[in-house]
Amino acid sequence: MYMMGDFHRADESDRSLIMPVRQGVIDRQISGLRSRLDDAWQRHIGFPGTADVDHTALADLLTRYALNNIGDPFSPGAVPNHTRAFEVQVLDLAAELFRAPDGGWWGCVTSGSSEGTLLGLRNARRIFPEAVVVHSACAHYSVTKAADLLAMPTAKVPATRRGEMDYHALSGVLSQHRHRRPVIVATIGTTMTEAIDDLRRITAVCDRLGIGASDRYIHADAALSGIPLAVAPLPGNPGFDLADGADSITTSGHKFLSTLMPSGIYLSRNPHDGHGPHVDYLASHDTTISGSRSGHLPLLLWHALARHGVDGLRRRAESARARAAYAHSRLLEIGWPSWRHEHAFTVVLRRPPHELAERWALPSSDDWSHLICMPGVSTSQVDAFIESLRLSRAMPATAGVQ
Numbered sequence: 446m447y448m449m450g451d452f453h454r455a456d457e458s459d460r461s462l463i464m465p466v467r468q469g470v471i472d473r474q475i476s477g478l479r480s481r482l483d484d485a486w487q488r489h490i491g492f493p494g495t496a497d498v499d500h501t502a503l504a505d506l507l508t509r510y511a512l513n514n515i516g517d518p519f520s521p522g523a524v525p526n527h528t529r530a531f532e533v534q535v536l537d538l539a540a541e542l543f544r545a546p547d548g549g550w551w552g553c554v555t556s557g558s559s560e561g562t563l564l565g566l567r568n569a570r571r572i573f574p575e576a577v578v579v580h581s582a583c584a585h586y587s588v589t590k591a592a593d594l595l596a597m598p599t600a601k602v603p604a605t606r607r608g609e610m611d612y613h614a615l616s617g618v619l620s621q622h623r624h625r626r627p628v629i630v631a632t633i634g635t636t637m638t639e640a641i642d643d644l645r646r647i648t649a650v651c652d653r654l655g656i657g658a659s660d661r662y663i664h665a666d667a668a669l670s671g672i673p674l675a676v677a678p679l680p681g682n683p684g685f686d687l688a689d690g691a692d693s694i695t696t697s698g699h700k701f702l703s704t705l706m707p708s709g710i711y712l713s714r715n716p717h718d719g720h721g722p723h724v725d726y727l728a729s730h731d732t733t734i735s736g737s738r739s740g741h742l743p744l745l746l747w748h749a750l751a752r753h754g755v756d757g758l759r760r761r762a763e764s765a766r767a768r769a770a771y772a773h774s775r776l777l778e779i780g781w782p783s784w785r786h787e788h789a790f791t792v793v794l795r796r797p798p799h800e801l802a803e804r805w806a807l808p809s810s811d812d813w814s815h816l817i818c819m820p821g822v823s824t825s826q827v828d829a830f831i832e833s834l835r836l837s838r839a840m841p842a843t844a845g846v847q
């Protein structure tokens with residue numbers, strides 16, 4: 446009989462843990478895992494995780510200390526083994542990068558953008574209990590999941606072929622739902638094409654319909670592109686942050702900032718999001734989704750930010766974009782249909798043959814796949830992939846670039 450997890454059991458952890466495992470066996474299993482990861486990482490160009498920041502300076506803290514930032518990041522709290530001062534430094538920089546209003550914002554470090562979106566929609570529902578969540582067809586699945594958890598109705602707006610919200614269609618959807626306040630989720634870097642839903646265009650549509658700033662809530666899901674767009678804007682950059690009209694924004698730390706473990710930053714322009722029931726035994730307020738929260742993640746985020754500084758982050762974003770432009774030019778050279786948004790690390794390409802897409806772990810949807818030139822992806826990795834694609838000789842069925 447098939448049991449969930451059989452795949453993993455047949456992999457490196459094929460032993461029962463009912464009895465203690467001998468050290469030799471533990472060592473073998475760890476080294477088997479390391480070999481598999483090292484091998485897979487050589488072809489890691491399909492997903493946006495990065496591991497190029499050297500966090501060795503934190504090794505002692507990460508491996509020997511139990512750290513827990515339980516409660517609100519801004520309360521001193523009763524639990525001494527926390528890293529709140531580092532969390533607050535991370536939030537301060539995020540507030541600057543995402544242009545939060547002076548002196549009036551709240552935020553926390555999360556387990557990832559999915560949790561940030563859940564928090565954003567929860568905070569929106571406190572203001573508008575009867576709201577409808579409006580999102581594009583290319584929004585991440587975490588948006589509908591959060592709406593489902595919060596029992597909020599949703600309305601889907603079609604997206605363009607390049608993955609951006611169709612603003613004309615947005616106007617139609619908002620008009621149809623005039624009886625409810627809209628909580629609009631804008632995606633700042635869609636999962637498949639890294640398209641940006643432009644907040645300036647979204648707010649203009651709302652304004653035209655008479656839905657003013659106090660009658661709407663906008664959450665920016667900036668999982669991938671939030672920090673790169675903040676530090677390395679391009680001419681004509683779309684609006685994406687709190688100054689452009691977002692009420693809250695979330696970004697992931699394990700993507701551009703290379704925190705190794707899934708992490709995120711959530712920021713809201715509403716200081717009241719930092720108000721919650723007081724929990725006396727914690728000497729803190731309950732303002733976050735999780736109770737216990739990682740104290741290790743704020744350290745990793747702080748370390749990635751501190752090592753690079755804003756200039757270093759900008760160089761990182763620019764060189765990743767340059768690598769993506771290179772990958773795109775190489776694909777065109779071999780005649781493989783492909784395209785990319787100018788700001789993007791993502792290069793969209795016609796779906797390669799199945800075995801190749803599987804070997805290089807390239808996600809596909811309909812006829813298209815993508816590769817992502819995150820910091821740490823090298824020219825030789827790009828070249829190796831494109832050479833395998835060239836040798837596969839199986840040109841995609843439908844030629845032509847969008």
Ligand SMILES: Cc1ncc(COP(=O)(O)O)c(C=O)c1O
Nearest residue numbers: 557558559585634635636668697
């Ligand atoms: C647009 C978008 N939003 C949200 C997420 C989820 O982020 P996380 O994995 O940090 O929860 C992703 C993940 O890839 C994403 O692409």
